Amino acid sequence: MNKDNLIVDHSHISDTSTAADDAFSNQNHYLRKELYQLLQQDDLVFEFLQEGALDGIWYWDLENPDNEWMSDKFWTLLGYEPDDKKHLAAEWQDIIFEADLKTAVRNLQKHLEDPNHPYDQIVRYKHKQGHTIWVRCRGVAIYDVDGKPIRLLGAHNDFTPIMKHHQALVQERIDNADLTRRVDILSQQIAALKAENESLKVRIQRDLMYSDETGLLNIEHFRALADKRVLTAQRLNLSINVIVVSIANAEHICRHFGDNELNIKMGTINRLLIEQLADMLMVRISDMVVLFSIGYPKLELESLCSEVQKIIHDHNWSIVIPDITIGSASLDSQAVIFDNQRQNYMDILIQEASSHKHDS
Numbered sequence: 001m002n003k004d005n006l007i008v009d010h011s012h013i014s015d016t017s018t019a020a021d022d023a024f025s026n027q028n029h030y031l032r033k034e035l036y037q038l039l040q041q042d043d044l045v046f047e048f049l050q051e052g053a054l055d056g057i058w059y060w061d062l063e064n065p066d067n068e069w070m071s072d073k074f075w076t077l078l079g080y081e082p083d084d085k086k087h088l089a090a091e092w093q094d095i096i097f098e099a100d101l102k103t104a105v106r107n108l109q110k111h112l113e114d115p116n117h118p119y120d121q122i123v124r125y126k127h128k129q130g131h132t133i134w135v136r137c138r139g140v141a142i143y144d145v146d147g148k149p150i151r152l153l154g155a156h157n158d159f160t161p162i163m164k165h166h167q168a169l170v171q172e173r174i175d176n177a178d179l180t181r182r183v184d185i186l187s188q189q190i191a192a193l194k195a196e197n198e199s200l201k202v203r204i205q206r207d208l209m210y211s212d213e214t215g216l217l218n219i220e221h222f223r224a225l226a227d228k229r230v231l232t233a234q235r236l237n238l239s240i241n242v243i244v245v246s247i248a249n250a251e252h253i254c255r256h257f258g259d260n261e262l263n264i265k266m267g268t269i270n271r272l273l274i275e276q277l278a279d280m281l282m283v284r285i286s287d288m289v290v291l292f293s294i295g296y297p298k299l300e301l302e303s304l305c306s307e308v309q310k311i312i313h314d315h316n317w318s319i320v321i322p323d324i325t326i327g328s329a330s331l332d333s334q335a336v337i338f339d340n341q342r343q344n345y346m347d348i349l350i351q352e353a354s355s356h357k358h359d360s
Helices: 017-023 030-041 043-052 072-077 089-093 098-113 160-209 219-236 250-257 259-276 298-313 344-355
Strands: 057-061 068-070 119-126 132-143 149-158 239-247 281-285 288-294 324-332
Touching: 068 072, 068 089, 072 149, 098 119, 098 132, 132 160, 219 239, 219 281, 219 288, 219 344, 239 250, 239 259, 239 298, 239 344, 250 259, 259 281, 259 288, 259 298, 288 344, 298 324, 324 344
Parallel strands: none
Antiparallel strands: 057 068, 057 149, 119 132, 132 149, 239 288, 239 324, 281 288
């Protein structure tokens, strides 16, 4: 920088207090005037400002809009050699994003119509190597004595690091939102799986307790539940009771209509009896349905057998009518001893009931 050109005129500063106040006011500050004087005297000051504080400046002839001077730094920012570029508006308009060009044109029109509307926007340019460069583009119109805009002075700032950081934050928010959505979906799936598992556990427990073919209790659970009722009967000094429903023509049904038809018959008997005798335990043993309960006196038990007979007889059977025989037996609960032979009482009752048939 030429040292001679840095000589500034200090004569505008007076020793009087009024002059001093005026010299330090915003518009008349002596340092401001010195800076403006340096800008007029030495191009290096201008170059320092535009190189150090900006990423390029431009000056546009609005009367001849094809002509626009662009500083070298703008082109180097975009990866071009300044000498390869002409000072024409078309040079930058060919590499700016089309949507951003439209935005810049709209803002320019508004600024020229109203100087208070800022010509200030962030636009995207395509770098020579193909990637995107974000540039903040600002400008101010210069008017002639008649108030007509004749020039546009502008400055560029590289906003690429800021915009990339912004994009990273936006992507992070999107990723977080997507992660939250995935977590919500996963939570819902886990909840659904838990509910399904609970339902499956219930079904498994039921499957373990009941026969798939007839819906009756399986023999293990039947005996376990019967044992509990026997203990209750012993505490209350009640009798224990068994009713045995046999299908006398079971072999005939299986031979002529298949095992599945017998299973259907047994399942139907189970359904009919459960609807009327829900308090009794029921199990299928071979071609028999065994009903177990406690506390029935002999006469009441015989009446119950007749009711069972009627329920089955009155059903509208299809394909083949089962030949039903019914027997019953009772035992003093106090005679039951739970040891290694704890199940003998049930076998004794079933055998006795099978041999004492009720008249149909």
